[in-house]
Amino acid sequence: MNNFEERVLRVVKTISKGRVLTYKEVARRAGSPKASRAVGNILKKNYSASTPCHRVIHSDGTIGEYNRGAKKKIMMLRGEGVKMVKNNNGYVIHKAE
């Protein structure tokens, strides 16, 4: 439970439907603001649908990678009502500037 992995998973499970959280935020909540990379590694290792790992995105608003493929991740987010816009590079979370 005290493991970083457990904490990260716990935080991700906290994310509500239609809401997204950045790796940075997750890492910060987990207690290691600089461990954004480690967070990604853990999420990738966790294939359980119990954890909405698809709701974790980059701090820039970009979708990032996903164990099932970024495409799938985008589709899932869209299905949850997350507004996104198509960019030259792919999809990004619709965010007011």
Place this chain on the structure above:
DNA sequence: TAGCTGACGCAAA
């Protein structure tokens, strides 16, 4: 045990 990799982030050019 030591080194490399990676679902990232930020700073500098």
Place this chain on the structure above:
DNA sequence: ATTTGCGCCAGCT
């Protein structure tokens, strides 16, 4: 504003 490089933490080989 965009592109490139470096840093960071935890896990895996």
